Amino acid sequence: MAVKTPKIIKDFLIYLTTIKGKSPRTRREYQYDLxxxxxxxCTVQNEEILELTPEIMEQADLSGVNANLLRDITLEDCYAFLEYCESVRGNGAHSRARKVASIKSFFKYVTNKRRLLDYNPADELESPKIAQRTPIYMNMDETKIFMEGIKEGNHYYRNVCxxxxxxxxxxxxxxxxxLNLQSIQGDTIHIIGKGDKERSIFLNQACRHSLEAYIENERDHIEGSQxxxxxxxxxxxxxITRRSVERVVASINKRSGLNKEKLSPHKLRHTSATLMYRNGADIRSLQHILGHSNVSTTQIYTHVEDEAIKKVLENNPLNFS
Incomplete structure (x- = not known):
């Protein structure tokens, strides 16, 4: 049985997209979490329910989710929910951190914007500690092998671009x-990023050549486009959709013979950022190119590979037997 979204949550979701500029995908994630x-x-308030099974949870009645119910929620309820997500649902730290962000954002809205609460129960809610993960990426040799997997055929020029x-x-x-045709202005490209934030990026020679070849040999010949x-x-x-791009990347990965595990369009972003940094890009320029709001996000690309560390240690002048 599909659970009807309470009006107070709908109002918050509208606020997220119309005022905060969140994407439809982010809106769906917040909706799911809330x-x-x-x-x-609502389920744990029913003393007759002894076990929180998925079936029981799906039958939860959310018709009573209103300002009066919100006033009864405490910080301890929020932490109990996170414990449930970890112990019963098996959610990792990243998943639970997203739920914390959703809950905190919702209660901030109903407290500060709607003035429905005198006290924000999620104000002191802390996010679980997340271990920094080194991005998965291809090295230069792997990238060359991957590119060779773009074979002649349907949409060859598009895929290369x-x-x-x-x-x-x-x-x-x-x-x-x-991206639209009008996104290209001379030797720059106009990007609409997260939260509708805009940035312009210089098109290098490889980008210009691949774009010109695509426009001349394929895009200009397409008629009746929707x-x-x-x-x-x-x-x-x-x-083109996200899923289509994912299929293109997966196909090239296979046809190249590289078969890099879990290679996705986002891993190509990691590859791009890592190779640029390792070849002299400063962190602020990289932040602009990637469209990161905070430089701390960009700093994950300043990692040093294990092989590089190993080489430094091997070259230690005291390394003799």
Missing amino acids: LLFFKYY IITFLLHMGLRVSELCQ DEKALFLSQKKTR
């Missing part, structure tokens, strides 16, 4: 899919 939280809260853009500019796949503005089109002449 519905799960209130399913949990897509992969070149991803590897040379570190675009998010969502940014790539949103989205004439879109730069990259699918087989059906519609704007």
Whole structure:
């Protein structure tokens, strides 16, 4: 049985997109997290329920989720929910951290914007500690092998341009899919990033050549497109989707013989950023290119490979037997 989203949550989701500029994907994630939280809260209030099974949770009645119910929620309820997510649902730190962000954002809205609460129960809610993960990426040799997997055939020029853009500019796949013909202005490209933040990136020689070849040999010959503005089109002449780009990357990965595990468009972004940094890009320039709001996000690319560390230790002048 599909759970109806309470009005107070709907109002918050509208605020997220219209005022905060969150993407539809982020909105769906917040909605999922908040519905799960209130399913949990409403279910545990029923003393007759002894076990929080998925079936029981799905039957939760959220019709009573209103300002009066919100006033009864405590910080301890929020932590109990996070414990449930970890112990019962097996959520890792990243998943639980996202739920914390959703809960904190919602209660900040109902407290500060709607003035429905005198006290914000999630104000002191802490996020679980997340171990910094080294991004998965391809080295230079692997990148060359991968590029050789782009074979002649349908959409050859389009695919070359897509992969070149991803590897040379570190675009998010969502940014790539949103590109229009008018996004290209001379030797620069206009990007709409997260939260509708705009940035312009210089097109290097490889990007310009791949774009010119795509426009001349493929894009200019497509007629009857359902989205004439879109730069990259699918087989059906519609704007290319995230899933389509994922399939392109997976196909090239296989055909190249590289078969890099879990290679995705986002891993190409990691590859682009890592190779740029290792070849002299300063952290502030990299932050602009990648469209990061905070430089701390960009700093994950300042990692040093284990092999590089090993080489330094091996070259230690005291390393003799």
